[in-house]
Amino acid sequence: MRLKDKVALVTGAGSGIGRAIAIEFANEGAAVLIAELNEEMGAAVADEIGERAAFVHCDTSAEEDVQAAIASAEERFGGLDIVVNNAGVAQKDWDTTIAVNLSGVYYGCKYGAEKLATTGGGSVINLSSILGLVGIGGEDSYVAAKHGVVGLTKNFAIAFGQRGVRVNCINPGWIETPMTDPIMEMEAIAAQMMTQTPMGRMGRPEEIAKAAIFLASDDSSFMTGASLVIDGGWTAR
Numbered sequence: 001m002r003l004k005d006k007v008a009l010v011t012g013a014g015s016g017i018g019r020a021i022a023i024e025f026a027n028e029g030a031a032v033l034i035a036e037l038n039e040e041m042g043a044a045v046a047d048e049i050g051e052r053a054a055f056v057h058c059d060t061s062a063e064e065d066v067q068a069a070i071a072s073a074e075e076r077f078g079g080l081d082i083v084v085n086n087a088g089v090a091q092k093d094w095d096t097t098i099a100v101n102l103s104g105v106y107y108g109c110k111y112g113a114e115k116l117a118t119t120g121g122g123s124v125i126n127l128s129s130i131l132g133l134v135g136i137g138g139e140d141s142y143v144a145a146k147h148g149v150v151g152l153t154k155n156f157a158i159a160f161g162q163r164g165v166r167v168n169c170i171n172p173g174w175i176e177t178p179m180t181d182p183i184m185e186m187e188a189i190a191a192q193m194m195t196q197t198p199m200g201r202m203g204r205p206e207e208i209a210k211a212a213i214f215l216a217s218d219d220s221s222f223m224t225g226a227s228l229v230i231d232g233g234w235t236a237r
């Protein structure tokens, strides 16, 4: 078990990629704090995992919520080793997208990295996207926010490099989650996406969670400030 006795906080863990990360982390021995806006979905994932998981209500676009969620890990599980800034939205207005997808990740880095640095070090993992590396000619707010997450990852990696905190991001391609369901219902767009993906299929949330385990564990002990692209080859073109 690669995360035995570790404590992880995962934002947006009520669905999709965050849910898979929470479950896979628990399978690797971690206690998991599910910091989620949707109480019903967050509590359901905590119940599914069992006593080594807890739900905390958190709107990641609210700085005080993120600060409180991070502080609560100590009370609930006696510490904190891993912070996954995963919560995100798609196809929303500019202000909402920037507030959740960029400011939310910034708060998670700011309070998360500081907490880890003062309690023996740890790993921060941010969810960016392939749209944090290239543009798509639309979805301006999403593309801007996800590029910003890559920048924040590098900045916090530099700032905390000598304080025992590693900060990396994952850049997933098209993954089967409720976020992409509406896009995949548009047949022409779905077909185009598959044509553009050399592996010819979407990824599964578990395939992102496996990479998160790697970044959270000592297996990636000399890795910080990096972007881990998991996209079935989409950005290889």
Ligand SMILES: NC(=O)c1ccc[n+]([C@@H]2O[C@H](COP(=O)([O-])OP(=O)(O)OC[C@H]3O[C@@H](n4cnc5c(N)ncnc54)[C@H](O)[C@@H]3O)[C@@H](O)[C@H]2O)c1
Residues within 6 Å of the ligand: 011, 012, 013, 014, 015, 016, 017, 018, 035, 036, 037, 038, 041, 058, 059, 060, 061, 086, 087, 088, 089, 100, 104, 127, 128, 129, 130, 171, 172, 173, 174, 175, 176, 177, 178, 179, 180
């Ligand atoms: N699915 C993909 O193809 C894909 C690709 C690249 C990157 N990503 C990124 O991965 C992350 C997870 O996406 P997903 O596909 O699992 O989406 P999802 O919609 O299935 O899950 C997102 C979760 O975040 C929660 N959430 C939304 N706003 C929140 C807030 N303000 N505070 C706390 N929680 C909030 C939602 O309730 C939901 O549980 C996102 O950052 C997304 O941008 C997804």
